[in-house]
Structures are given as structure tokens and as C-alpha cells.
Amino acid sequence: MFNYGYFSFDSKEDLLEKAAEYWNPGKVSFWKGVGTPMVIDRREGYQLFDMSGKRLIDLHLNGGTYNFGHRHPELVEVLKSGLDYFDMGNHWFPSVARAAFAEKLVKTAPHMKYAIFGAGGAEAVEIAIKTARYATKRKKIVSIVNGYHGHSGLSVATGDERFSKIFLADRPDEFIKVPFNDADALEDVLKKGDVAGFIIETIPATAGFPMPINGYLKTCQDLCHKYGTKFISDEVQTGLMRTGVMWGWQGYDLTPDIFVCGKGLGGGLYPISACLVTEECGQWQVEDGAAHISTAGGSELGCLVGHHVIEMLQRPEVVSNIDFVAQFFATSMAEMMKRHSDLFVGVRQRGVVLGLEFDHPEGAVAVSRALYENGIWAIFSSLDKRVLQFKPGVVKDVELCQEIMDRFDSAMPRARQLLKSTRWAS
Amino acid sequence: MIDRNTEPRLNVPDRDLSSARMKVNRAAWAAKYYQRFDRNNVLLIAEAVAKAGYDRAAEFADWTVRETGFGVVEHKTLKNQLSTHNLLDFYRDMDLVTPRVDQEHKIIEIPKPAGVVFALAPATNPVSTIYYKAMLAVLSRNAIVISPHPLAKECSVEATRHLARAAEAAGAPAGLIQCVENPTVPLVQDIMSSDKIDVIMATGGDAMVRAAYSSGNPALGVGSGNAVAYVDPSAQVDAAARCLVDSKSFDNSVLCTNESVCLTLEENRGNVERALRTAGAYICNEADTDRLRDYLWNGENFNVAAVGKSAVWIAEKAGIRVSPSVKILVPVVATPGQDDLLFREKLCPVLTLTAAIDFQQAMTFAKHTAKRGAGHSAAFHGEDHTRLVAFSNEVPVYRVVVNAPCSQGAAGFATHLPPSFMIGTGFAGRSSIGENVGPQHLVHWTRIAFGRDVPADVNGIDLSATIAPVTNITSPMATHTRPSSSTSRDELRQLILEELRNLKEGEL
Ligand SMILES: Cc1ncc(COP(=O)(O)O)c(C=O)c1O
Numbered sequence: 001m002f003n004y005g006y007f008s009f010d011s012k013e014d015l016l017e018k019a020a021e022y023w024n025p026g027k028v029s030f031w032k033g034v035g036t037p038m039v040i041d042r043r044e045g046y047q048l049f050d051m052s053g054k055r056l057i058d059l060h061l062n063g064g065t066y067n068f069g070h071r072h073p074e075l076v077e078v079l080k081s082g083l084d085y086f087d088m089g090n091h092w093f094p095s096v097a098r099a100a101f102a103e104k105l106v107k108t109a110p111h112m113k114y115a116i117f118g119a120g121g122a123e124a125v126e127i128a129i130k131t132a133r134y135a136t137k138r139k140k141i142v143s144i145v146n147g148y149h150g151h152s153g154l155s156v157a158t159g160d161e162r163f164s165k166i167f168l169a170d171r172p173d174e175f176i177k178v179p180f181n182d183a184d185a186l187e188d189v190l191k192k193g194d195v196a197g198f199i200i201e202t203i204p205a206t207a208g209f210p211m212p213i214n215g216y217l218k219t220c221q222d223l224c225h226k227y228g229t230k231f232i233s234d235e236v237q238t239g240l241m242r243t244g245v246m247w248g249w250q251g252y253d254l255t256p257d258i259f260v261c262g263k264g265l266g267g268g269l270y271p272i273s274a275c276l277v278t279e280e281c282g283q284w285q286v287e288d289g290a291a292h293i294s295t296a297g298g299s300e301l302g303c304l305v306g307h308h309v310i311e312m313l314q315r316p317e318v319v320s321n322i323d324f325v326a327q328f329f330a331t332s333m334a335e336m337m338k339r340h341s342d343l344f345v346g347v348r349q350r351g352v353v354l355g356l357e358f359d360h361p362e363g364a365v366a367v368s369r370a371l372y373e374n375g376i377w378a379i380f381s382s383l384d385k386r387v388l389q390f391k392p393g394v395v396k397d398v399e400l401c402q403e404i405m406d407r408f409d410s411a412m413p414r415a416r417q418l419l420k421s422t423r424w425a426s
Numbered sequence: 427m428i429d430r431n432t433e434p435r436l437n438v439p440d441r442d443l444s445s446a447r448m449k450v451n452r453a454a455w456a457a458k459y460y461q462r463f464d465r466n467n468v469l470l471i472a473e474a475v476a477k478a479g480y481d482r483a484a485e486f487a488d489w490t491v492r493e494t495g496f497g498v499v500e501h502k503t504l505k506n507q508l509s510t511h512n513l514l515d516f517y518r519d520m521d522l523v524t525p526r527v528d529q530e531h532k533i534i535e536i537p538k539p540a541g542v543v544f545a546l547a548p549a550t551n552p553v554s555t556i557y558y559k560a561m562l563a564v565l566s567r568n569a570i571v572i573s574p575h576p577l578a579k580e581c582s583v584e585a586t587r588h589l590a591r592a593a594e595a596a597g598a599p600a601g602l603i604q605c606v607e608n609p610t611v612p613l614v615q616d617i618m619s620s621d622k623i624d625v626i627m628a629t630g631g632d633a634m635v636r637a638a639y640s641s642g643n644p645a646l647g648v649g650s651g652n653a654v655a656y657v658d659p660s661a662q663v664d665a666a667a668r669c670l671v672d673s674k675s676f677d678n679s680v681l682c683t684n685e686s687v688c689l690t691l692e693e694n695r696g697n698v699e700r701a702l703r704t705a706g707a708y709i710c711n712e713a714d715t716d717r718l719r720d721y722l723w724n725g726e727n728f729n730v731a732a733v734g735k736s737a738v739w740i741a742e743k744a745g746i747r748v749s750p751s752v753k754i755l756v757p758v759v760a761t762p763g764q765d766d767l768l769f770r771e772k773l774c775p776v777l778t779l780t781a782a783i784d785f786q787q788a789m790t791f792a793k794h795t796a797k798r799g800a801g802h803s804a805a806f807h808g809e810d811h812t813r814l815v816a817f818s819n820e821v822p823v824y825r826v827v828v829n830a831p832c833s834q835g836a837a838g839f840a841t842h843l844p845p846s847f848m849i850g851t852g853f854a855g856r857s858s859i860g861e862n863v864g865p866q867h868l869v870h871w872t873r874i875a876f877g878r879d880v881p882a883d884v885n886g887i888d889l890s891a892t893i894a895p896v897t898n899i900t901s902p903m904a905t906h907t908r909p910s911s912s913t914s915r916d917e918l919r920q921l922i923l924e925e926l927r928n929l930k931e932g933e934l
Contacts, residue, residue, distance in 0.1 A: 078439060081439075244904035250904070251904025317449055321448060324455035324601075350902060
């Protein structure tokens with residue numbers, strides 16, 4: 001019996017049935033199908049507990065949402081104290097939490113002028129695209145093939161057709177896609193002079209974190225500026241110190257005109273996202289401050305948590321811990337690759353952002369399942385199923401990291417076995 | 427009056443606690459790598475730390491006295507210095523890194539460092555204790571997080587950072603030596619009871635030491651002392667008096683090994699008084715003795731204002747006229763009862779003189795007085811070795827310093843005892859350790875033992891895997907790229923300053 005006081009379920013099976021009936025049958029059956037039918041019950045630190053009681057170490061972190069782990073006690077304390085004073089606030093008015101948080105964010109990126117808030121990543125992308133259009137008076141938006149920027153009206157149009165066509169939301173004439181790591185292809189599109197913005201994740205997450213080749217991002221930015229296009233970097237997964245610097249672009253010699261962040265910004269506790277813009281791009285805020293409006297965007301509770309998230313990420317002890325975690329996995333994965341070279345063939349890494357490559361078209365799906373059975377939750381890249389997204393959090397400690405590698409090692413034979421069975425061969 | 431307008435309207439989490447916890451995490455990372463370092467690299471780091479400590483010994487001594495008001499700069503300089511090269515020299519040949527092989531008994535021992543040491547440093551000897559504990563950690567391949575006394579936190583934080591920088595420059599992992607910046611009692615209690623630390627090195631007040639033992643973590647705690655110096659009639663009384671004055675005036679008696687009571691026999695008392703006077707002591711008459719007692723004790727409580735102050739300073743406060751050249755004050759309690767407050771520990775240059783009617787009575791008195799600093803130290807001046815053995819056998823202390831100053835002697839600076847700022851008070855002092863604490867106490871050994879009758883060539887076993895080569899992998903971390911040319915000069919300067927600041931902080 002799972003009695004939560006407000007609602008109760010007889011069993012995990014009961015919950016799955018109800019979830020399929022009232023909520024989303026497709027998602028329910030999908031996870032069953034891939035062998036990881038997780039229903040997160042308790043959660044603490046970097047640990048998740050399935051309704052069955054099974055403990056899982058979280059290496060998915062929902063794309064960095066749980067950068068600090070689940071319910072980090074300090075962030076919980078901040079939110080609780082915020083609840084004694086604030087609520088969501090009223091988006092029409094200036095507010096102490098919003099002003100303070102906006103200032104804090106802008107100070108992390110001195111060439112930016114304003115921080116504009118949303119509640120989710122897609123909303124921030126929405127703001128970014130609108131801003132680029134406003135600033136250039138052009139309409140076209142370029143993104144990369146296999147890029148991912150969310151599922152709202154404009155953002156979904158930048159992504160894979162699977163998510164836009166179903167809702168008739170694809171707009172091939174306005175939203176153009178170019179291959180990743182191919183600056184010439186971008187120039188071909190930009191040189192017509194009618195592109196408002198080029199949006200790119202600093203390291204494309206959903207594509208499995210392929211690394212930008214040397215100079216690629218900088219060249220893209222230069223090309224944008226050459227043709228009057230705004231360069232938008234999507235830092236939803238690469239921001240918040242995950243690559244070793246606060247924002248991924250800071251490590252690539254970039255100065256984007258616009259960048260967006262979300263996910264972990266709210267500490268995994270209170271949704272908040274932000275779009276940062278230069279003075280020039282942000283002129284619409286001067287012309288008509290209410291041109292973009294969102295009741296839940298920049299809620300004061302989210303601002304308070306976000307403010308503290310940034311402060312925590314700037315602490316020298318945290319920065320040093322990220323370094324240790326990153327080094328540890330760099331070394332350990334290299335060793336692991338030697339031990340399982342038949343299957344595990346590559347590591348893409350920047351900071352605590354890792355993509356692990358397996359030598360099979362569905363390799364990461366099998367590995368994800370094998371890891372799940374061995375107490376680790378890490379997910380394959382939905383746009384490249386050879387690659388496992390492996391995302392340690394910034395305050396992981398040495399013991400947990402070691403445990404992860406030990407479990408990883410014992411999961412490899414199982415992954416091998418899964419891949420041999422016909423079900424997986426494609 | 428609380429100004430309602432400046433009090434925070436929201437509750438803010440304890441930033442210091444949170445950062446202390448992160449330091450412990452960081453130390454655990456450092457320990458993981460450091461405990462596989464080989465002997466050469468350990469010694470290289472130890473040398474670097476010793477040198478760094480020595481180089482700024484005087485500066486930190488001065489800083490400490492300025493910040494705490496305790497002790498004497500010159501003596502603190504010496505103590506800081508002694509905790510560097512001398513300490514290293516003492517332990518240089520103690521190999522706590524290489525596995526030991528005992529072919530005859532078919533036993534191999536592999537060293538296993540504790541991991542993360544949480545160390546308290548007192549206000550009376552802050553920097554010397556930090557030097558000493560950091561050296562011990564380095565030599566035993568442990569990481570250390572130091573929690574300084576709040577009264578001495580500034581010099582302590584800087585001294586720790588200084589050693590940490592030197593260690594890192596010599597190849598130690600980042601975070602090997604760290605210091606809590608804003609220690610508070612709840613913070614220390616939180617960290618002491620954390621399951622992320624491996625051992626506590628507690629020096630400080632008895633309450634803190636007891637708290638360390640109650641934390642649930644392994645602890646090396648040392649209690650306070652109350653040393654009796656017995657001056658036998660067989661002693662060279664002038665030499666003995668010089669030792670006593672030297673010891674009591676050394677750093678104004680803030681070492682817990684300093685003599686509290688000078689005990690002699692009635693027949694010898696005149697001699698001792700005269701010799702002490704010649705050595706620079708002021709012998710109090712009855713009225714002065716009362717004044718001193720009144721000044722030093724407020725009921726049961728020792729007057730902390732007197733801790734580590736000079737004899738002249740204390741005499742003035744107590745209303746006793748002494749010459750400015752006086753080095754110690756000697757109140758006289760004619761008969762060795764137990765109840766006089768002057769027989770208790772005094773971390774200041776005040777040495778109570780008393781005399782027993784015979785050796786038997788002296789021993790009884792010494793035994794009871796030493797119980798107030800049980801397990802600690804005592805001194806014996808004289809040539810009568812039968813009495814020396816009887817004294818050492820009876821008095822509940824673990825060190826008896828002979829014909830030498832006790833402050834420096836018990837701490838290993840004027841004897842061949844191990845140099846130490848942690849004087850183990852053992853079972854008698856409710857401690858787990860009864861000797862001067864050294865790096866060997868921070869390492870346990872895994873014993874590989876073959877069956878008695880099983881043939882085994884243990885010498886032939888390859889033990890190289892116990893050490894990991896220091897690898898320099900390229901960092902997977904992104905770093906800030908140079909600011910682009912569009913940034914103005916001012917912004918550039920700002921950025922560079924920021925970077926420097928981060929760098930400095932990153933080296934904590
Ligand atoms: C890079 C990137 N951008 C944008 C988004 C969209 O964020 P949200 O789901 O909060 O709308 C995501 C979500 O996964 C993302 O990974």
C-alpha cells in the first residue's frame with residue numbers, strides 16, 4: 001500500500017495502470033518496453049528509490065535539473081524560508097527577488113544586459129527566438145540537425161520533425177536545419193542575409209553530446225555576426241558549471257548575443273528559466289516591456305532558489321569538487337573502456353557532461369537497462385542510441401563516484417548479453 | 427537594540443557549515459589520490475610544507491600574538507619553526523608508505539592511512555599546532571581539515587592556506603590541507619559527528635575533547651595538564667631553577683606541558699627559593715600570594731585574561747610590585763594540601779611553590795595534583811634515581827621530564843621525546859593515546875599473514891601495486907577563454923581581477 005495522505009495506490013502495478021489510464025499511456029508503455037519501468041518514489045541526494053524500493057544512483061539528473069542532487073538540504077532550506085515570505089509574485093511588477101536574481105545572472109556574463117525569466121527551458125528559448133527576430137527584423141531561425149530546444153511553439157520548430165509534424169507545428173520555410181560541425185553549411189544559409197538567429201546547444205545533449213570540433217562554435221558566431229544574425233546559445237544542459245565554467249560558451253571563446261538556461265537553475269525544486277540578452281537585443285524591453293509576459297515566468301520563489309543556486313556554484317569548494325568528479329570519471333572511464341573494449345568504444349567529455357559511446361546502433365539502450373538492473377539510472381540519447389548520457393552532479397562525493405564505477409563494471413556483462421539476444425539486434 | 431530594518435527578513439542557511447561540509451568532501455577526494463603516493467613524493471611534499479612553514483614562522487608568530495594576545499612572539503616563532511624541519515627530521519626515517527615484509531613470520535603489512543583527518547587547533551598554540559598536524563597528515567598520507575579556535579582564526583586560516591599552496595605546488599592533490607574559515611561550536615560538532623571524516627585530532631578545552639570522543643568517530647584527544655615539578659635535594663638547584671624559569675616563561679606558559687607546581691622538601695625549600703630568585707623569579711610573600719590567587723581565580727573559574735600574559739603584566743593587574751625584569755611569579759603555599767586553587771593548572775607564568783616534610787608526603791601530593799591533569803606530564807630534578815623511579819611509577823602521568831624544562835621537554839623539544847603538540851594523556855586522562863602523537867597514529871596496517879606451516883616466500887611478492895604512479899591526465903574541465911576584443915579595458919581589468927580572486931580562493 002502506498003499511502004501518500006492525499007492519494008494512495010495499492011501497488012506499483014496499480015499506479016502504472018492509473019498513469020496509463022489518466023495520464024499518458026505512451027510513456028508508460030515505452031519505459032516498460034525498454035526494461036526500465038521506473039516510478040520514482042523517494043529521492044535524496046543523488047539517489048532515487050523506485051516504488052519497488054529499488055535504489056538507483058541518478059546519473060541522468062533530468063539533464064542537469066538535479067545538478068546538486070535531489071532535495072539538496074541547503075536549497076530546501078532556502079525554498080522553505082522563501083515560502084515564509086514570498087509566493088510566486090506578480091509578474092507585472094518589479095520585485096526584489098527578480099531584480100536581485102537578474103543582477104546575479106547578468107553579473108555572471110558581463111557582456112549581457114538583461115535577464116528575462118520563464119518557467120521552463122522551452123519558454124526561455126521562445127523568448128530568445130522572439131528577441132532575435134525583434135533585433136534583426138528577420139524571421140528565419142537556423143538550428144542544427146539533431147538539436148533540441150524544447151517543445152513549445154517556436155522552440156519545437158527548431159528540433160526534430162518527430163515532435164513538430166505530429167502537431168503540424170513544423171515550419172520548414174522559417175526554420176532551417178544545418179548539420180552540426182559544418183560551418184560551411186551554416187554560411188550557405190546565412191549568406192542570404194535573412195536569418196534572424198542561429199540557435200545551438202554548446203554541446204548538443206539529446207544528440208549524445210558530440211563535441212564541437214575545434215573552432216566550430218567560434219566560426220559559427222563569427223559567421224552570424226558577419227551576416228547580421230544573432231548567435232543564441234542554449235545552455236539548458238551545459239550551463240551551471242557543468243562543463244567547468246558557469247556557462248558552456250565561456251569555455252569556447254564566445255560572446256553570444258542571447259543565451260538561455262533552465263533545468264538546474266531552480267535547484268530541482270522550483271521551476272525557473274532565463275534568457276539573457278545583450279543591450280542591443282533587449283531593446284524591446286525598453287520599447288514595450290509587456291511585449292512578452294508570463295505569469296509563472298520568474299516567480300519569486302524560483303528567483304530566490306536560483307539566486308542561491310548561482311551563489312553555491314561559485315563557491316571555491318564546489319568548483320574544486322566538480323574538478324575532482326570530472327577528473328575521476330575521465331580516468332575511470334578510460335580504464336573501463338580498456339576492460340570492455342569490445343562494447344565500450346568512446347567517451348565524449350567536458351567537465352561533468354559525458355557521452356559514452358557503445359559499438360552497437362542500440363548499444364546505449366541495452367547499457368541503460370543493464371545499469372538500471374545494477375542500480376544506476378542513466379539514459380541513452382534519444383537521437384543517437386549508440387550514446388549513453390552520463391551526467392554526474394556537481395557535489396558528488398568520492399565514495400558515490402567509486403560506487404558508480406563498481407556498478408558500471410558489473411553491468412557490462414549484462415549489457416553484452418542483452419545485445420546478443422535477438423531483440424536488440426537491429 | 428535590534429534595528430528591524432537591517433535584520434534579514436528571510437532565514438539564510440548557514441553558509442559556513444555548508445562550506446565546511448564541502449571541504450570535507452574535497453578532502454576525501456584529495457585523500458583518495460594522496461594515499462597512493464609513493465615515499466619520494468610524500469617526502470617532497472613534506473619538505474615543501476616544512477620549508478613554507480619555516481619561512482613564515484616569525485610572521486605568523488607575530489600575527490598570532492597580535493590576534494590572540496597569548497604568548498611571546500620570539501617563543502612562538504621557535505615553536506612554529508620546530509614544527510617544520512625538526513619535526514620532519516624526527517620522522518624522516520619512519521616509513522609509513524612502503525609495505526613492510528617480515529619473512530621470518532611470513533607477514534606483510536600494507537599501510538592504510540585514515541583518510542580525512544579533522545583537527546582542532548587551540549587559541550594558545552594555533553599556528554604551531556596547525557603546522558604540526560598538517561605535517562603529520564602529509565607524512566601519513568592523509569588529508570586534513572583544520573578547525574581553528576575562533577580567537578585565532580585569521581592567522582590560522584592564512585597559515586593553513588600557505589601550507590596548502592606549498593603542498594599543491596609540490597604535487598599534492600588540491601584540498602589536501604584545508605581550514606574552516608568561520609568555526610563555531612555547532613559547526614565543529616556537526617563535522618565531528620559526520621560519517622565523512624575518519625579521525626578527529628582534538629586539542630583544546632576538556633569539553634571539546636570529550637565532545638570529540640562522544641562524536642561516534644575515532645578520536646585522538648588530549649586533555650589538559652597540571653605538571654608537578656619535583657625538585658629533590660639531590661638536584662643541582664641552580665640548574666633546576668633555571669629550567670623552571672625557562673619553562674614557565676617560555677611562551678608565557680601556554681603549552682599544556684608547563685609546570686604548574688614546584689614541589690620540594692621542607693629541608694630544601696630555602697635553597698629552591700634562593701635559586702629561583704636568582705634565575706629571575708619573584709617569590710611572593712603571603713599577601714602577594716593571596717593577591718595573585720584572587721586575581722587568577724574568580725571562584726572556581728580561572729581568569730582567562732591572564733592566559734599567556736607575562737609575569738610583569740599579571741603582577742601589575744594583581745597589584746603586586748615587581749621589577750620589570752621578573753620572568754615568573756612564584757606564590758608560596760607552605761603545606762601541600764589539595765584544596766588551594768593555586769595547585770590547579772595555570773596557563774601563565776605563575777608557578778606555585780610548596781614543600782613536603784618528606785619524600786613520601788611529596789609523592790602523595792604529586793599523585794593527587796597530577797590527577798587534575800591526569801595522564802599528562804611531570805618533571806623530576808635530581809640525581810636520586812631510586813626516587814625518580816618511585817616518582818614515575820606512582821604519579822599518573824605518561825611523561826616524566828628529568829633535569830630539563832617541562833614545557834619544552836614533554837613536548838619533545840628539550841628531550842628526545844617525539845616533538846609534538848598533542849601530548850597523549852592515555853587511559854589515566856581518558857584518552858585513547860598515551861604517547862606524544864605522531865604520524866604513525868594516523869595509519870593502520872593491513873596484515874597479510876600466512877599460515878604458520880604454509881611455505882611462503884613473502885620477500886618475493888610484488889607489492890608495487892600498493893602505490894599508484896602520479897598521472898597527469900589532461901583536465902576534462904573547460905576553462906575561461908580569453909575575453910574577446912570587444913571587451914573594454916576596464917572590463918578586462920575587472921575580469922582579470924576576478925580570475926585572480928577565484929584563483930586565490932580556489933587554492934583554499
Ligand atoms: C538543451 C535543451 N534546451 C531546452 C530544453 C527545454 O527545456 P524544458 O523541458 O524545460 O522546456 C531542454 C530540455 O531537455 C534541453 O535539453
